[in-house]
Amino acid sequence: MTESPPATAPGLEALDVHVQAGSFPAVRGVSVHFPPGALSAVIGPNGAGKSTLLRACLGLSRPERGEVRLLGRPLGQWSRAQRSRLLAYLAQGEELPLGTTVRDMVALGRGAGTWRFGLLPRDPWGPEDEAAVEGALARTDTARFATRRLGELSGGERQRVALARALAAQPRFLLLDEPTNHLDLAYALDVMRYLRCEVAGGLGAVAVLHDLNLAARADHLVLLAQGRVLASGPPGAVLTPEHLHAAYGVWTRVVRDQERLIVIPEDGL
Numbered sequence: 001m002t003e004s005p006p007a008t009a010p011g012l013e014a015l016d017v018h019v020q021a022g023s024f025p026a027v028r029g030v031s032v033h034f035p036p037g038a039l040s041a042v043i044g045p046n047g048a049g050k051s052t053l054l055r056a057c058l059g060l061s062r063p064e065r066g067e068v069r070l071l072g073r074p075l076g077q078w079s080r081a082q083r084s085r086l087l088a089y090l091a092q093g094e095e096l097p098l099g100t101t102v103r104d105m106v107a108l109g110r111g112a113g114t115w116r117f118g119l120l121p122r123d124p125w126g127p128e129d130e131a132a133v134e135g136a137l138a139r140t141d142t143a144r145f146a147t148r149r150l151g152e153l154s155g156g157e158r159q160r161v162a163l164a165r166a167l168a169a170q171p172r173f174l175l176l177d178e179p180t181n182h183l184d185l186a187y188a189l190d191v192m193r194y195l196r197c198e199v200a201g202g203l204g205a206v207a208v209l210h211d212l213n214l215a216a217r218a219d220h221l222v223l224l225a226q227g228r229v230l231a232s233g234p235p236g237a238v239l240t241p242e243h244l245h246a247a248y249g250v251w252t253r254v255v256r257d258q259e260r261l262i263v264i265p266e267d268g269l
């Protein structure tokens with residue numbers, strides 16, 4: 001495990017954030033700090049408010065109360081352009097343009113646009129843009145199918161391309177909503193490995209995860225239930241049978257295998 005920067009290093013913070021989704025209070029007084037250079041995972045049952053919290057941290061939904069701060073400054077004090085350079089988002093179930101080539105899709109992360117016949121480069125498009133695209137392709141192992149169209153890829157391969165696009169933007173923080181959803185064991189582990197690598201380079205990664213055994217590999221966990229933080233801290237402090245029972249209503253055994261925690265449901269099945 002990489003050494004996390006001190007929790008006081010300015011990162012992405014929610015301070016007493018309340019978000020109303022329609023008439024429903026989806027996030028209720030949440031305070032969390034996602035540090036740079038660390039992999040944070042947001043866990044919790046369906047409907048706990050994980051996606052809503054992520055969207056509030058990105059400035060995509062406005063809190064009724066409370067504040068989101070990015071690198072020590074309120075989110076609203078950053079311009080839209082600054083925010084889009086600092087924050088990247090890998091949304092859940094995004095529909096990708098199937099006729100676009102992988103390289104063009106990743107170039108979208110640099111602000112390039114697509115047109116009917118291919119990539120429309122951002123003006124000016126420089127060598128640093130080219131290097132960021134090539135680097136993101138290489139680091140997600142998508143360079144080998146860079147010339148193929150998204151429609152010719154499997155769902156898991158497309159998911160990697162979406163990650164490459166987010167990384168090509170070279171954000172300071174990357175927020176991912178269930179990035180391992182629908183991925184097989186090897187692909188899911190690859191995604192965690194890629195995030196680990198980026199985090200070692202200083203990225204602050206925040207991933208909503210349902211697989212608690214993958215989440216156990218993060219540096220920092222936030223357990224949400226009914227819109228509130230039930231526990232936060234290192235995996236060992238959050239993944240306890242008591243916390244998990246309070247959140248999911250399921251008793252578990254949490255065992256340690258060398259450095260790693262493993263959560264085993266006691267479901268009688």
Ligand SMILES: Nc1ncnc2c1ncn2[C@@H]1O[C@H](COP(=O)(O)OP(=O)(O)OP(=O)(O)O)[C@@H](O)[C@H]1O
Nearest residue numbers: 021022023024026045046047048049050051052053
């Ligand atoms: N537009 C909306 N109108 C009403 N309720 C909403 C709306 N959007 C979200 N909600 C409710 O807010 C709660 C939190 O939703 P959210 O999507 O943040 O949960 P989640 O933890 O990400 O869930 P999941 O793990 O199932 O994706 C849910 O109960 C959901 O039904």
